[in-house]
Amino acid sequence: MIRVENLTKYYGETVGVRDLNFQVETGEVLGFLGPNGAGKTTTMKMLTCYLPPSAGTAKVSGFDIIEQSMEVRKRIGYLPERNPLYTEMSVRAYLGFVARVKGIRPPAQRGQIDGVIERCGLETVHRRTIEKLSKGYQQRVGIAQAILGDPEILILDEPTLGLDPKQIIEIRQLIRNLGGEKTVVLSSHILPEVSQVCNRVIIINHGELIAVDTPDNLRSRLAKAAILRLAFRDEGDAAARASRILESIKGVLIVRQEPGGDNARIFTVECAPDRDIREEIARALVGERIPLLELYREELSLEDIFLQLVTEEVS
Numbered sequence: 001m002i003r004v005e006n007l008t009k010y011y012g013e014t015v016g017v018r019d020l021n022f023q024v025e026t027g028e029v030l031g032f033l034g035p036n037g038a039g040k041t042t043t044m045k046m047l048t049c050y051l052p053p054s055a056g057t058a059k060v061s062g063f064d065i066i067e068q069s070m071e072v073r074k075r076i077g078y079l080p081e082r083n084p085l086y087t088e089m090s091v092r093a094y095l096g097f098v099a100r101v102k103g104i105r106p107p108a109q110r111g112q113i114d115g116v117i118e119r120c121g122l123e124t125v126h127r128r129t130i131e132k133l134s135k136g137y138q139q140r141v142g143i144a145q146a147i148l149g150d151p152e153i154l155i156l157d158e159p160t161l162g163l164d165p166k167q168i169i170e171i172r173q174l175i176r177n178l179g180g181e182k183t184v185v186l187s188s189h190i191l192p193e194v195s196q197v198c199n200r201v202i203i204i205n206h207g208e209l210i211a212v213d214t215p216d217n218l219r220s221r222l223a224k225a226a227i228l229r230l231a232f233r234d235e236g237d238a239a240a241r242a243s244r245i246l247e248s249i250k251g252v253l254i255v256r257q258e259p260g261g262d263n264a265r266i267f268t269v270e271c272a273p274d275r276d277i278r279e280e281i282a283r284a285l286v287g288e289r290i291p292l293l294e295l296y297r298e299e300l301s302l303e304d305i306f307l308q309l310v311t312e313e314v315s
């Protein structure tokens, strides 16, 4: 578990992060989301004891990052931004080096290294020189060194940056598999990524925390108006009747029509956000024998929410 209290970092006059407060529960995968320069790396460097805070503090598994930094370091696996590896070493030799640095006892080293090689899918490349591996495999080596020694907490700074789409899917899967068992904090500036991998999201911008919630809650909290999409077969005067029926329902704000191809009509209906009127709409249309084919709520994407938040913050 991680508890962050008023964590602040100044680089001279520049704000790195200011007054951050949040908590990460055991087994949770927390996404740290924000545009470049938001303060993600700065926060992670403080949590991993690479940088001292200017003010505030954080506790990792109950240990203070300033007063008890050795205890904190023992419990954290860290994949820094841009994954610094000794690329002239073989995967296995590098992991051996990391095992020694982490103080894993020699009799246990072999077994632990084999374990992370398997966990990270490195069986086919463990004897190869790191610089000869693809970026995706290098990233796996970065994650392997982070989980070596079985730390309780993993801090991964932009773990999918610079990977191709297939590699991204593989690394995300690997991270998802680590969650539940370990507490994971990962940063990303890619929005769909955090919604796919994380239980909870923290959005930061200009060094300040602007939202903490589950991806689902963020979506519903910020849905200013619910948008429904309806499709029905375009026959007779169905469109005109449907339009009248919809406009008579309380809570319907705006109705827009468009042709849907294949003799279908699509309606976009904006509803007041306070009440779910999907059932009422369905009942009214079917009751009047409108040939309804589809009715669904359009989900706000995390992109929309993010933009709303970040723009509100700026304005």
Ligand SMILES: Nc1ncnc2c1ncn2[C@@H]1O[C@H](COP(=O)(O)OP(=O)(O)O)[C@@H](O)[C@H]1O
Pocket (backbone or CB within 6 Å): 011, 014, 015, 016, 017, 034, 035, 036, 037, 038, 039, 040, 041, 042, 043
């Ligand atoms: N070593 C440094 N010296 C001066 N300013 C820095 C340094 N590292 C980061 N910053 C500044 O702190 C802010 C946050 O940066 P960073 O934590 O790297 O953001 P992110 O990882 O979200 O892109 C930015 O304005 C950045 O320019």
Ligand SMILES: [Mg+2]
Pocket (backbone or CB within 6 Å): 040, 041, 042, 081
């Ligand atoms: Mg960064």
